[in-house]
Amino acid sequence: MLEELGVKPIINANGTLTVLGGSTIPDEVFEAMREASKVYLDMPQLHAKAGEFIAKLLKVESAYVVNGAAAGLVLSAAACISQGDPSKAALLPKTQGLKNEVLIQKLHRNMYDHNLELAGAKIVEVGGDHETTEADLENAVNHNTAAVAHFVYDPQKGVLPLDKVIEIAHSRGIPVIVDAAAELPPVENLTKFYKMGADLVVFSGGKDIGAPNDTGVILGRKKLVDACVMLGPHSYIDVNSNTKIFIGRPMKTSKEDVLGFVAALKRYVELDQVERMREWQGKANYIVEALAQNGLVKARVITPTKGSPRPLCIPRVEIEPASPNVSAGELLAKLRNGSPPIYAYTRENRLYLNPHCLKKDEEKIVASRLLEILNTL
Numbered sequence: 001m002l003e004e005l006g007v008k009p010i011i012n013a014n015g016t017l018t019v020l021g022g023s024t025i026p027d028e029v030f031e032a033m034r035e036a037s038k039v040y041l042d043m044p045q046l047h048a049k050a051g052e053f054i055a056k057l058l059k060v061e062s063a064y065v066v067n068g069a070a071a072g073l074v075l076s077a078a079a080c081i082s083q084g085d086p087s088k089a090a091l092l093p094k095t096q097g098l099k100n101e102v103l104i105q106k107l108h109r110n111m112y113d114h115n116l117e118l119a120g121a122k123i124v125e126v127g128g129d130h131e132t133t134e135a136d137l138e139n140a141v142n143h144n145t146a147a148v149a150h151f152v153y154d155p156q157k158g159v160l161p162l163d164k165v166i167e168i169a170h171s172r173g174i175p176v177i178v179d180a181a182a183e184l185p186p187v188e189n190l191t192k193f194y195k196m197g198a199d200l201v202v203f204s205g206g207k208d209i210g211a212p213n214d215t216g217v218i219l220g221r222k223k224l225v226d227a228c229v230m231l232g233p234h235s236y237i238d239v240n241s242n243t244k245i246f247i248g249r250p251m252k253t254s255k256e257d258v259l260g261f262v263a264a265l266k267r268y269v270e271l272d273q274v275e276r277m278r279e280w281q282g283k284a285n286y287i288v289e290a291l292a293q294n295g296l297v298k299a300r301v302i303t304p305t306k307g308s309p310r311p312l313c314i315p316r317v318e319i320e321p322a323s324p325n326v327s328a329g330e331l332l333a334k335l336r337n338g339s340p341p342i343y344a345y346t347r348e349n350r351l352y353l354n355p356h357c358l359k360k361d362e363e364k365i366v367a368s369r370l371l372e373i374l375n376t377l
């Protein structure tokens with residue numbers, strides 16, 4: 001079908017980015033999706049059973065499969081604002097008379113936090129450009145505070161750490177929402193933030209977990225996860241004999257998504273993470289060695305820093321021009337314009353290759369294409 005459309009697969013040396021399709025789907029995950037595709041199911045029952053399965057697997061109180069971490073943020077904020085009260089939930093995104101402030105450290109402002117506002121939340125910034133203190137957070141909490149949202153982008157200088165955020169928020173009875181969408185691996189992160197006491201934690205299914213890109217999960221305390229479920233695509237309410245859907249309806253998960261996510265997560269927690277890391281390291285080393293004799297660039301394997309595609313624990317190849325004839329931007333453009341197109345990223349005149357999504361032997365194609373390009377300069 002791709003050929004019929006004239007769409008060519010690319011080599012992804014950038015990361016599990018939604019704009020590049022997120023992840024590839026392992027056969028056994030696809031098999032679960034196929035199973036779902038052949039039957040009709042009671043969706044609330046499927047969600048309840050899937051949630052129980054995930055909760056048991058990860059030893060968390062409750063779980064809800066959603067159509068992406070961004071949707072997880074919307075539903076989490078909505079759940080904290082409406083607190084499981086259907087008549088309040090039915091008002092959203094209008095929040096007149098409801099506690100609607102969601103606190104975010106100024107240092108955490110990012111392109112995804114806007115999703116919280118879809119629920120009707122009013123974002124209130126906490127702290128300054130370089131630091132958030134305990135007092136900043138303590139002083140920001142008031143009678144309109146619905147939740148604190150914490151984005152895991154560690155290590156991040158000056159940020160009030162999650163344990164402190166949880167301590168302060170909980171001492172005031174305020175729930176904490178954690179966005180850990182792309183913080184896998186390490187696999188331990190699946191439960192780390194929950195164990196620290198976060199009330200709702202969202203992850204993407206379509207990144208390292210290897211589920212369809214339009215999946216994700218909310219893990220957390222039963223009462224709040226139940227409030228998310230109520231707001232979700234498969235429930236509705238009668239208000240004064242008027243049937244109304246909730247704001248989660250456009251965030252629909254198909255039965256194929258739900259079963260696919262469960263199958264992917266089950267597989268994910270059993271993967272040999274040491275071996276995966278060894279493969280990524282091996283691919284990065286291969287590219288660096290292939291370029292070692294080329295005088296036009298200096299290539300090395302690095303641990304990525306803040307601002308790089310997540311997760312930071314996966315090594316990257318950094319390619320630095322060593323001649324005025326070479327620019328990182330030009331290398332990237334030539335990689336993308338070749339066949340198959342190779343997608344990577346640049347920062348400050350350096351080209352970066354992420355081995356996370358490279359399939360078997362694609363590191364060889366990337367290395368030989370780079371050498372070819374360098375030979376023409």
Ligand SMILES: *Cc1c(COP(=O)(O)O)cnc(C)c1O
Nearest residue numbers: 068069070071112181182204216
């Ligand atoms: C990817 C990402 C999201 C969005 O996740 P989806 O699963 O694509 O909806 C939200 N927050 C952060 C920090 C992310 O990296």
